[in-house]
Amino acid sequence: MGARAMLLAGTEGRDLTRLEEYRAIGGYAQVPKARAMSSDDLIAELQAATLRGRGGAGFPMGRKASLIDRGSPRPKYLVVNADESEPGAFKDRQVMAEVPHRLIEGCLIAAHAIEAKDVFVYIRGEYLAEYEILQRAVDEARAAGLLGDVDVTVYRGAGAYVCGEETALLDSLEGRRGQPRPRPPFPPVQGLYDAPTQVNNVCTIATVPAVLELGAAEFAKIGAESSPGTAIFSISGNVVRPGNYELELGTPMRELIYDWAGGIPDGRELKAVIPGGSSVPALTPDQIDVPLDYDSLGALGTFFGAASLIVVDDRCCMVQLALRSTKFYMHESCGKCTPCREGTRWMVQLLERIEAGTAARSDLDLLRSVGDRILGKVLCALGEFAVYPVRSYLDHWEDEFVAHLERGGCPFAGESSLEGIVAPSDAHARHAAAEVPA
């Protein structure tokens, strides 16, 4: 286990955003190979590789393709989820910025598997530079006749985290407010424009060429048994060398934090690791010898998520961490379903009171209870993403919450690394609704 370049292979010393450079290292060679195969064979190959989705849920990409209703008279669509908005995640961005053609190659192969003629890449609006690079690469590939009868459209979002949720993404792509849809029906049956649709994360699709190049059998040997292959891990927060590291799945978390990212700076102590982006339960220092793969992290009661680690050292107040995190999910709640819309706001109000030291002990139970009442009742997982981390802070650092109540204020007395951090200024301050006190 350890470092292994697959998605980012060939980037050293080469500008792979340029078509000829990418072809020089064997780029696009897998497309004709795939197109020579029948859809069924290609899907079988992808299933054999058990390439698990890198967007969060870890659902096998090949199995998803097999669910596509290819008998449907409607067109089939492939949608690449490049909305990457999970706090802590910045891996998809590097793929689009450095190996856009690998993503396009993956799109063409996946499109062939599900018999799609239209591919849409939904990229978050803030990624302007990455959009330009990807768009240029698509134009280059089209000009070189590589797309064949497939068209790839790069679609820019406009600033809404929830649009990373696949059905909200589809509504946004249809020109609506990006709000999640009830499921069933699931996208493979009824997705974009109600047609069968495969939605995959950037890294999932960008891994597909490697699967064909190595062959499913070989690919399956790489990384962890239950989750083969590599992943680009985004690591940020209190580490010496934050950044992206492509490692085999199953690499120990400790190795990533201490060997690759250089450990905790300024001689501070490790306090917490949020392993999958800000939406998952945090781990304590004694839990970091876990292999970085879906099942091992699942066994610890947290998630692989977006393969994005946020490292927190002992300067940070966990109540402030909870408050800032919850404000994000409140701000991004789409407002469609009741528990998330109302519950996240209520949690913020409770956390503010706890941080101020004016809360009662019963407020801690209330905070837990409000969280429990959101879990499992929401239309999409965003509401739960607000709860998971906060609950883990309460479980592991309850004494710190209690200390706030006992001292009548933050025990860090203004020294917390998050002290004074501001919430986002509301984008639409013009609206009456914006006067709402959170």
Next chain:
Amino acid sequence: MTGGDVARFAEEVRALAARFPDARSATIPALRLAQERHGWLPPEAFREVADALGLTPAYCHAVASFYDMFHLAPVGRHLVEVCTNLSCALSGAQRVVDAFEAELGVRPGETTEDGEITFRTVECLGGCGYATVVAIDNRYRQHVKAEDVPQIVEAVRGR
């Protein structure tokens, strides 16, 4: 916009719409186009987009108000946005925010007197490994420290 501009705008929007299986999909690109023309999205912008796509102004406003990158109120010529989410915050984003407040003399969400710069604090920009991230007119500046702020502001004003 003059009548001619409106007609040309409608043409551009219809061209956008033609690239999708359903013209409605052009709503967000069309709103972005309108925002580039007006600097923000005034009521007439919604009417223009609605006319071009056969939608209603109310619908277009409903869509725009859902997304943070659309401006429903006038903004400065330049947009300075500081990420204040966890990773940047853990790495001192609030000191960068303070520096901008001091340098610009406005609070987050406000625009400078001269209408040059609108200053916003925003959610994660996807640059967590390169904190603090500051987006200037949607172009990222990374590893920003409080001490870089005066020179950044100067550069922006210079544009």
Next chain:
Amino acid sequence: MRGGRVSAPELVTLTVDEVEVTVPKGTGLVEAALAAGIEIPVFCYEPRLGPPVGACRMCLCEVAPGPPKPQAACTLAAADGMVVKTARTSAMAAEAQNATLEFILVNHPLDCPVCDKGGECPLQDLTFRYGPGNTRMVFPKRTFEKPIPISPTIALDRERCILCYRCTRFSESVAEDGQLVAVNRGALTTIATFEDEPYRAPFSGNVIELCPVGALTSTQYRFEARPWEIQNVPTVCGLCPVGCNVSATTREGRVKRILSRNHPEVDGGWLCDKGRFAFGHLRARDRIEDPLRRAGRRRFEALSWADALDELERLLRAGGSSTVTALSGSETVEQAYALGKLLRQGLGAHTAVLPEEVPDALDAFRAPLSAIRDAPAVVVLCDEPVAERAPIVDLWIKAARRRGARILTEIPEEPLEGAVLVSDDAARCAWFARDLGAAAAFYLPRTPNGRGVADAWSAAADGEPGDEEPRLLVVSRELAAADPSVRALARRAEAVVGIGMFEDTFRGLCDLVLPGTSYLERDGTTVNLEGRLQRQRRAVIAPCPDELAWIARLAERFGVELSPHASVVFEEVSARCYGGIGFGDVGERTPLPARAESRAPVAAPASAPLPDGEGLRLVTYRPLFSGAAVERTPELQFMRPDGEVELAPDDARARGIRTGDPVTVSSNGTSRELRARVARDLAPGLVRIPRDDAAGLHDVVEVSGRA
């Protein structure tokens, strides 16, 4: 359609709270539970608004097979062997529904005592049954300026709104007006119209009834009554030929509001804003309560009923058999029959000006209006906008389009399998119904009960109409009084008698006017555009005697036997033209009469030729928001059309005219300044103008832009 379409009669058996129930495959869980006699509480779920959205989370139940967490029952379809547990038998479901209510109430003002919805509020009821007893929320709630008008007829209280998105879904996917929307995101989301423009669309009022809380309320009903003080009288709207089923909410003898009384075949539970809000005319300033006699060119004076009947008798005797009756089509069957019997049997005056000619041939194409929604194709042959003539029909057509039906606005080359025909021209309708072999055909009459009135008049006696030169003219009701041809006739008559509600309409026209009742003040029957007999019930007492009462008294003087009771009168008519069904059997659920094959020949319609050259053919129409009732309802003034001329896209482009441009419409001599609207549904070569704005224009006009 997202959410899937219900089809196939295949049956599935599932268990709801231990009760086994068998339903057609695809039935929603909410309906399946209902079939088992079990309620699954809902807020956002409303099948008439399209696929479920699963937003409010009120319907959370324990469902197996499925993930080990509560499922939104409203978004699931019944499947074989499914086991559903509601709050009654599942702790998980009970907890989930309780949680949902707690979250809904977290920011709800709980101002029930001053809320119009109080006492008939689903949120109140469900909170009582499934909700938390006390509140754990001690923080400042979201506050908004409240209530804000979103139109002169509708007020919005954003604090009470629970964001079920029923109103916005109605606006987007039923009425398709796209005017009421949700703005902003998350906890800041609110319902709104564009800027401060009013919600100005013909069906806007339905959102009041759809709202499950007191967020959208009627400005007319505000603070007017409490549920325990009111009565709801089931009746039928009398303002257009659809005859939507309504209930009139009354308090202390006054109509306070009109609500829909869902008839799935006729109105699908929707009302137009005219039917809903125009009841204001009952108390109009110029309402006629006593008989009036001409006392100067434009003046009337009241006279006693005794004098009035003597005077009327005198005029009738003078008029004799050359009395002509102008009927409006807004009378009940019984009123028309009573008049007919008095005048025809008593005076031998067989001549009438009837509002409608409905060819019998159409009875062979009879079907419920809901057949439009289910048709694979709908052919709409209308010069006038459908919504202006028979509003609900427009919603059925939209529903058909959403279901994937082809909507054609001209005659297709080859016959279309299962096509349904809709036309505003009786002759064309009858002809093309046969020509296309239509599965069903609907003629849109001009008047609410034109068909019933024609039936009744012909049933009243036998005898041939004489020449139309009237000595006495009897003008029945406003629609007739407003008709130019009737007014022309009046000028030739020696004397004119009117029956109606509003003084202004008859001033200068009549020598004697007798007070008339409104459709909300009378008992009787009407025949709607389907040919369906429906029952109107007296919701409030009229400020004047019932027509049948005094017509019967007068009939006596002419030796004509006539009952003052609608039931008796109806049965007389029924024996002659409605197969003898009894008054009591005419309810809102009366089945449509069977189709009647008719051999009667149908004449090919002479379709008006399009003028050649620059000219365009003028089509005028009576707008939905016009007429005596609307003119007397202040809240509806903003709905009245503001001087617009509609052009087909091609004709507009050819003249460089865009929507909103000021234009001049002229035909030899006369010209009018109007605003242009480009109408996609309009055939090339036609222009469309509301009748009142078209005064003086001939039927071929020129349209030119004004720079």
